[in-house]
Amino acid sequence: MRRIRAEVLSSRNQGQHHTMTIVAPEIAERARPGQFLQVGMPADRSFLLRRPFAIYKASRQGGWAGTLEFAFGPGGAGTDWLRTVRAHQFLDIIGPLGRGFATPKNRNVCLLIGEGYASGQMYFLAEELRAKGKKVDMIIGGPTQEAIFKPIEGKRLAASVTVVTEDGSLGSRGTIVDVLAAMAGQTGAEVIYAAGTTPMLRAVAEYCGQQRIPAQVAIEEAMACGWGQCFTCVVPVLRKDGSGIDHQRSCTDGPVFNSSRIAWDALVPSATATSTGSGSGSGSEGAGA
C-alpha cells in the first residue's frame, strides 16, 4: 500500500456515474479486483474523511500503463467536490487497500454480478478471470438505463451479459435477483461474485447458500481510515466454531468476504422482506454520503 500524489488524466460523466483516470503506477502495478483506493478530500473543508472507491481498472501495459480508474455515483459533498477536479490536477491517494476477490482453483465457470457502478470492479475481475482461463458470464443491473455502468465493457469481456433495469429502459425489466436463478442455471455457474448494494448481496448470498454455490461479495461499509486502525467499517462474520460473530474490518479483512461467512441478519434486513436491486450502485461515499 502506498500514498501518492496522483495526477488526474481524465474525469468524465458516465450516465449518472462519474469516472476518473489517475496516474498511479505504483498502485496500478499491484492492484487487484476488489481492492479500493482512499481519496483525500481538500483541506479546510467541513468534510474530513477520505472517500473509498473500488478500483475498476488498473492498466499495466500499453498506452495507459500505470493508470488506475475508479467510478462513483451521485453522492454527497465529497463526490460533488471530486467531480470538480479536472485533468492535470492532483489527488491524494492511498492504495491499493483491502483484500480482493480470490480466484477459484478447481472451478472454471464464473458468474459475475454488478449493480450500478459496482459493475466496474466486476469488469476488472472479469479481465483477470479470463486471463486465467475461466469462463465468465455477467449480470449487470440498476434502476434505470442511466444507472447501468459501461455495459459495452461487459460485452467485451464476458461470454454473456444479462442487463436488467427496474424500469425496463435497458435490457430486461426486473432486478438482478429476478434473473439470478435462471442465469446461474443457464451458465452452469460454479462460483459467483457480486458487488453492489447490501440487500442485493444478501439475496445473492441466500441463493448461493441454497444452491451450495460458493460466492464472494464485496461489502461496502462506512469507514474512517481504510487501513485497519479505527475498527469502524466492521462486518459481522460468523465464527467458524459457531459460537457467535466477530466484527471484522471491511477495509483490511475485506472488502471481499465469502458470502456464507457473513452474519447477514446482523447486517441488513432479509431480502425477502425488502425490494432488492433498487440501489443505484454500491457504497456512495463511505461515512460521508
Added chain:
Amino acid sequence: MKPVLDVDLGGIPLRSPVMAASGCLRSIRDVHGLVDVRRLGAIASVSVTAQPVAGSAGPRVAETPSGLLHDTGHQNPGLDVFLAQELPVLARTRVPVFASVGGATLEEYLRVGTALAEAPGVVALEVNLACPSAERGGALFAHRSDHAAEVVGAVARSTRLPVFAKLTGDVADIVDIAGACIQAGAHGLTLIGSIPGMGIAPASRSPRLGAVTGWVSGPAIRPVAVRAVFLVSRAFPDVPIIGVGGVADASSAVEFLLAGAWAVQVGTAMLVDPDAPLEITKGIIGYLRRHKIADPSQLRLALRPARPAADGGSS
C-alpha cells in the same frame, strides 16, 4: 537556536510531544509504509478490557461538520489477546506505549491496569474513564468526581507506573473531576475524550450509527478540549496534561500547548492523513524556531491578553 522537541511528562521522557491517540493506531502491520511510527512521541493503545468485546453494530462512523460521529462499542480483543498479540507489536516499535485501561467495574479496571503495567514497552497507563459502569446503570465513571477518583486511585495504588486519567469533556465542572483524580493519585490527565453525540438521517429517519448515539471527535470538538485543558492546567500547573480533541495540524497542536498541555494526541486527523503526526511535529519545530522558543514546555500557558492592556501597552 535550535529548538528541541523533547518533553518530560513528570518523569516520562518523550522524544516528541506528539502522540497517537487511543484507538487510532492499533494495528501496526497495516500501516507499514504509511506511517513512520518511530517519529511519534508515544502511542496510546486501544482501551483494553478484561474480556474480548465484539463491539457495536454498524454503521459505526458518520461524518459531522468538521468531525466524526463514531461508536465502536469499545471493540477490543480482551486483555489476554492484547498482551499476547497486539501489545508486543506496539512495543517492538520502541515507541513508548501508554496502555489504555477500560472497564465496567472497579475490579476490572484494577485487573487490566495491573496486568498492562507489567508488560514490556508500557511506560504509563491511561485510564479511560468514559466507560459505562455496570453497577451504576451505565453511567460513565468520568461523569462524577467520586466515581472517577475511586477508579484512578485504585489503579494508581496498584502499580508503580504513572497513571493518566482520561476524562470526558461533557461535564459541568472538569476542574473538580480532574482535581479529584489528581488527589486520588493520578500522575497526569488526558483531556478530553470524544464527547457524546447523535445524528439522524432525515431521508431514512434512522440514526446514523448502529449504536444510535456515539461520540464526536475531530476539529468540531477542539474548542471544548482547549477550554478543558486551559481550565485544568491553570488550576493544576504542575500536573502533566495531554491535550486531545481536534488536533489536526501544527497550529492546533500549538493551541493546545499554549492552553497548558504538556503533549498532544492526534486521533481523527491520523485516520484521515496518516502523516498528520509527522506534519504536526515538523510544524511545532517551525513554530518554536520562528518564535525563538527552546522547547515545547516553554509554551505552556504562555498566553497573552486577547487585547492590549487598556493603559496603552502596545505589545
